[in-house]
Amino acid sequence: MTNSREVARGAYPETRLRRNRRAEWTRRLVAETSLSADDLIWPVFVVDGDGRREPVASMPGVDRLSIDVLIDEVGKAVDLGIPAVAVFPYIDPALKTPDAREAVNPENLVCRAVSQLKAAHPGTGIVCDVALDPFNSDGHDGLVRDGAILNDETLDVLCEQAVVQAAAGCDIIAPSDMMDGRIGAIRYALDGAGHEDVLIMSYAAKYASAFYGPFRDAVGSSGALKGDKKTYQMNPANSDEALREVAMDIDEGADMVMVKPGLPYLDIIRRVKDAFGMPTFAYNVSGEYAMLKAATTQGWLDNDTAVLETLLAFKRAGADGVLTYLATEAATLLKRG
Numbered sequence: 001m002t003n004s005r006e007v008a009r010g011a012y013p014e015t016r017l018r019r020n021r022r023a024e025w026t027r028r029l030v031a032e033t034s035l036s037a038d039d040l041i042w043p044v045f046v047v048d049g050d051g052r053r054e055p056v057a058s059m060p061g062v063d064r065l066s067i068d069v070l071i072d073e074v075g076k077a078v079d080l081g082i083p084a085v086a087v088f089p090y091i092d093p094a095l096k097t098p099d100a101r102e103a104v105n106p107e108n109l110v111c112r113a114v115s116q117l118k119a120a121h122p123g124t125g126i127v128c129d130v131a132l133d134p135f136n137s138d139g140h141d142g143l144v145r146d147g148a149i150l151n152d153e154t155l156d157v158l159c160e161q162a163v164v165q166a167a168a169g170c171d172i173i174a175p176s177d178m179m180d181g182r183i184g185a186i187r188y189a190l191d192g193a194g195h196e197d198v199l200i201m202s203y204a205a206k207y208a209s210a211f212y213g214p215f216r217d218a219v220g221s222s223g224a225l226k227g228d229k230k231t232y233q234m235n236p237a238n239s240d241e242a243l244r245e246v247a248m249d250i251d252e253g254a255d256m257v258m259v260k261p262g263l264p265y266l267d268i269i270r271r272v273k274d275a276f277g278m279p280t281f282a283y284n285v286s287g288e289y290a291m292l293k294a295a296t297t298q299g300w301l302d303n304d305t306a307v308l309e310t311l312l313a314f315k316r317a318g319a320d321g322v323l324t325y326l327a328t329e330a331a332t333l334l335k336r337g
């Protein structure tokens with residue numbers, strides 16, 4: 001017999017952490033975090049035309065969809081309990097100009113998709129990216145002069161872009177451009193146009209990352225892009241700077257903040273959540289999706305467990321939700337139980 005002092009040590013062999021793991025029911029009971037369809041935002045790619053479905057080569061299982069097909073697919077996502085979708089356009093290269101003027105055309109592809117999606121699925125949240133890259137012949141998120149990405153001149157265009165998207169029925173404006181001051185400017189512009197109920201989810205800590213490559217293929221900006229985005233997106237070496245970015249965006253009126261990419265930046269998600277307690281989102285980006293699918297389609301990883309483990313990791317890191325190309329797949333798995 002051990003005496004009570006020894007029992008109170010709280011160490012092995014009296015304490016055995018494996019007891020809580022012995023059965024499925026205890027594992028469920030002591031789980032600290034959980035994943036549900038409520039946590040998911042599904043990014044989708046829209047292309048002009050009818051009945052179109054174009055596979056994105058670097059994102060197996062992801063297609064660019066014309067609006068009619070998109071409406072059907074979003075219907076399936078709604079049935080799976082996914083609360084919101086994020087719409088990204090593939091813009092005809094002929095419409096790309098140095099001033100990205102198509103971005104502010106109220107009849108552009110994004111606006112048409114948004115208004116038709118809203119009409120078909122009024123209860124579903126619609127998120128729109130604010131940035132010029134799909135519309136800009138330079139492939140950059142801002143206006144370019146002599147090779148430099150202009151900050152203050154870009155803000156005016158971003159504000160106009162946000163207002164046309166809000167007018168089309170967008171619920172959440174998501175500026176992904178990383179210009180300084182854009183959240184405040186966009187909030188002011190939205191309010192001035194009577195869109196005070198439209199939310200802003202700021203891509204607050206967005207890094208200059210290699211993991212956006214497949215996305216740029218999907219929206220057709222990779223061919224256009226001259227150089228890199230290091231003068232406006234963050235250096236992957238930095239973490240304190242992410243807190244400054246987030247703090248500024250909150251001060252300027254962000255309702256929700258985002259960290260991007262996802263998996264290589266879980267430490268940033270944790271710091272942001274702990275520091276600000278804001279609704280905090282992670283973007284499980286295209287390159288992360290491509291990596292996972294590259295391995296699962298080879299049979300090197302088990303797809304279903306890898307998908308759910310990946311998304312649960314974001315919740316554990318402190319994210320309230322995840323933008324992920326895995327959304328419909330994960331929601332299907334979660335429904336199956």
Ligand code: PBG
Pocket residue numbers: 129131133141176177211212213214215216229284285286287
């Ligand atoms: C555009 C934008 C990008 C992504 C979302 N919005 C690409 C970029 O900044 O170059 C990336 C999403 C992904 O990789 O899945 N500003």
